[in-house]
Amino acid sequence: MSSVPHDHVAGHGHDDAHIHHPSGIMRWVMTTNHKDIGTLYLWFSFTMFMVGGVMALTIRSELFEPGLQIVEPEFFNSMTSLHGLIMIFGAIMPAAVGFANWMIPMLIGAPDMAFARMNNWSFWLLPPAAILLILSLFVPGGGPAAGWTMYPPLSVEMGMGMDLTIFAVHIMGASSIMGSINIITTILNLRAPGMTLMKMPLFCWAWLITAYLLIAVMPVLAGAVTMLLTDRHFGTSFFNAAGGGDPVLFQHVFWFFGHPEVYILILPAFGIISEVIPVFSRKPLFGYASMVYALAAIAILSFLVWAHHMFTTGLPTAGLLFYMYVTMLIAVPTGVKVFNWVATMWRGSITFEAPMLFALGFLFLFTLGGFTGLVLAIVPVDIQLQDTYYVVAHFHYVMVAGSLFAFFSGTYYWIPKWTGTMYDERIAKIHFWSSLIAFNVAFFPMHFLGLAGMPRRIPDYSQQFTDWNMVSTIGAFWFGLSQLIFLYAVLKCIAHKGAKAPAKPWEGANTLEWTLPSPAPYHTFEIPPVIK
Amino acid sequence: MPDLGRSDMSAPAPRDPRSEQQRRANLRTALVFASIAAVFFVGVIVARYLGGVETGMTMIGLIGLVFIVVAIGRNLRDRR
Numbered sequence: 109m110s111s112v113p114h115d116h117v118a119g120h121g122h123d124d125a126h127i128h129h130p131s132g133i134m135r136w137v138m139t140t141n142h143k144d145i146g147t148l149y150l151w152f153s154f155t156m157f158m159v160g161g162v163m164a165l166t167i168r169s170e171l172f173e174p175g176l177q178i179v180e181p182e183f184f185n186s187m188t189s190l191h192g193l194i195m196i197f198g199a200i201m202p203a204a205v206g207f208a209n210w211m212i213p214m215l216i217g218a219p220d221m222a223f224a225r226m227n228n229w230s231f232w233l234l235p236p237a238a239i240l241l242i243l244s245l246f247v248p249g250g251g252p253a254a255g256w257t258m259y260p261p262l263s264v265e266m267g268m269g270m271d272l273t274i275f276a277v278h279i280m281g282a283s284s285i286m287g288s289i290n291i292i293t294t295i296l297n298l299r300a301p302g303m304t305l306m307k308m309p310l311f312c313w314a315w316l317i318t319a320y321l322l323i324a325v326m327p328v329l330a331g332a333v334t335m336l337l338t339d340r341h342f343g344t345s346f347f348n349a350a351g352g353g354d355p356v357l358f359q360h361v362f363w364f365f366g367h368p369e370v371y372i373l374i375l376p377a378f379g380i381i382s383e384v385i386p387v388f389s390r391k392p393l394f395g396y397a398s399m400v401y402a403l404a405a406i407a408i409l410s411f412l413v414w415a416h417h418m419f420t421t422g423l424p425t426a427g428l429l430f431y432m433y434v435t436m437l438i439a440v441p442t443g444v445k446v447f448n449w450v451a452t453m454w455r456g457s458i459t460f461e462a463p464m465l466f467a468l469g470f471l472f473l474f475t476l477g478g479f480t481g482l483v484l485a486i487v488p489v490d491i492q493l494q495d496t497y498y499v500v501a502h503f504h505y506v507m508v509a510g511s512l513f514a515f516f517s518g519t520y521y522w523i524p525k526w527t528g529t530m531y532d533e534r535i536a537k538i539h540f541w542s543s544l545i546a547f548n549v550a551f552f553p554m555h556f557l558g559l560a561g562m563p564r565r566i567p568d569y570s571q572q573f574t575d576w577n578m579v580s581t582i583g584a585f586w587f588g589l590s591q592l593i594f595l596y597a598v599l600k601c602i603a604h605k606g607a608k609a610p611a612k613p614w615e616g617a618n619t620l621e622w623t624l625p626s627p628a629p630y631h632t633f634e635i636p637p638v639i640k
Numbered sequence: 641m642p643d644l645g646r647s648d649m650s651a652p653a654p655r656d657p658r659s660e661q662q663r664r665a666n667l668r669t670a671l672v673f674a675s676i677a678a679v680f681f682v683g684v685i686v687a688r689y690l691g692g693v694e695t696g697m698t699m700i701g702l703i704g705l706v707f708i709v710v711a712i713g714r715n716l717r718d719r720r
Contacts, residue, residue: 222666222669289673293669293670297665323677324676330681331684335685335688361684
């Protein structure tokens with residue numbers, strides 16, 4: 109690990125010793141400080157990651173062998189549905205917002221988020237929503253079992269658990285929209301003097317574009333589930349075929365949200381990786397402007413490809429071709445990004461600390477996940493692979509090895525700034541290698557299972573799929589346990605059991621947060637820095 | 641990418657991030673985006689309620705047009 113010999117500590121607005129802020133539990137309930145709220149988001153995300161992880165392990169335990177062993181099929185369906193909802197809305201999105209809260213004001217030289225109270229509210233909407241989701245398991249009729257996509261007619265006919273889920277989605281959507289408005293306003297209005305948009309760190313660009321996406325698509329999801337609710341309780345027939353409605357219509361509306369949502373989950377990860385790779389390559393990012401344009405191109409194209417999730421619903425041939433080609437087109441800006449990351453490393457003075465290892469893990473596995481996405485974009489292939497384990501493998505390579513690995517990378521990269529303590533490099537490397545191997549043991553065999561025809565969302569399967577399912581289950585438990593190493597590494601930093609972090613622990617880092625002392629003071633950049 | 645670490649912390653701030661003017665600017669930005677969110681939420685339901693893809697597309701097109709006209713109008717006013 110490289111560290112600078114002297115802490116170059118820039119001035120900040122106040123001496124923290126003279127600042128009064130509440131302590132104890134009320135500090136966290138009442139806080140309007142972006143760092144506190146960022147911490148709350150990150151812990152909430154990790155908690156939900158564990159809850160969703162336990163559900164994943166329940167699924168994998170049931171699938172260890174053919175036949176029904178542990179849970180009833182209805183409960184299994186609830187597990188797959190809630191696992192998806194919790195991981196997407198409870199774990200990955202809040203983690204990305206946590207990073208945004210912690211880092212965006214510091215990266216652009218702002219004192220805090222533009223709307224500090226709304227920021228607090230955005231976070232505190234999440235725990236009730238999570239409780240509603242989990243409570244849905246215990247109401248008559250059981251939890252939502254229609255998949256995370258909540259397709260009708262199943263979702264129209266289900267029990268009360270679906271109502272709780274719809275309400276939870278509404279609350280989480282409101283939280284996301286408020287968070288997005290806050291992020292956009294902060295970035296557009298509170299940048300330090302001299303920091304033009306094209307001087308902004310790429311993490312901020314990635315979040316600015318993500319926030320635009322969220323504002324465009326979250327209300328559409330809210331509209332879709334509102335129509336679902338009125339179909340269930342108020343006699344409308346938006347999606348009820350018996351009343352003249354169209355269940356496929358829900359799929360169109362849902363995926364108009366759902367596909368940009370994939371990019372909402374991955375663009376902040378792109379931002380983190382774009383910060384980490386140049387620092388550990390000790391080179392400026394290759395093609396900054398093209399990276400920004402690629403982010404924007406991915407975001408725009410993400411609105412035009414939703415029906416590639418619906419190739420088997422009887423779309424007209426012209427539609428199939430359009431969605432196939434546009435989906436493939438997304439590979440171009442994504443390829444630009446991957447090329448630029450590799451070009452940044454080319455002839456760089458690379459060191460392999462944990463943030464860089466996770467970034468490289470991301471790069472390799474996300475590219476693999478992206479490639480299987482291209483395979484699925486081909487209509488005749490997709491018709492064969494629709495709803496098989498190949499799709500499960502594909503999106504876990506994108507979501508877990510993509511978003512999650514990037515968040516691990518970001519955590520190890522910025523935790524010296526957050527806690528003032530260096531993480532334990534040895535433990536972090538064990539975490540990386542254990543996660544990398546376990547992840548591939550868990551998810552790579554799913555490609556084989558899918559190609560062999562194993563359908564997803566089933567608690568039982570033919571005997572021919574047994575071996576790879578066993579391997580996958582072992583990998584899943586291994587991956588889950590590996591995350592306890594991450595928890596230990598983070599707790600060690602929080603307990604200050606480790607070397608004291610200098611203001612700039614990474615030799616190649618040159619963004620604004622590294623001009624602050626470590627840990628970052630409670631209030632920062634009250635006097636805006638001037639960017640030259 | 642420019643070296644953002646080379647910042648002059650002692651230079652006087654040209655603006656106060658918590659000034660009334662800044663607050664109003666923040667509120668304006670937030671209201672624009674909140675209105676976009678509201679239009680999308682109501683729009684998707686109304687479009688489906690009235691029935692037909694045409695209604696939805698017309699609505700989204702009109703909304704896009706209005707936002708572009710407003711944005712150009714504001715830009716022209718600021719230049720004056």
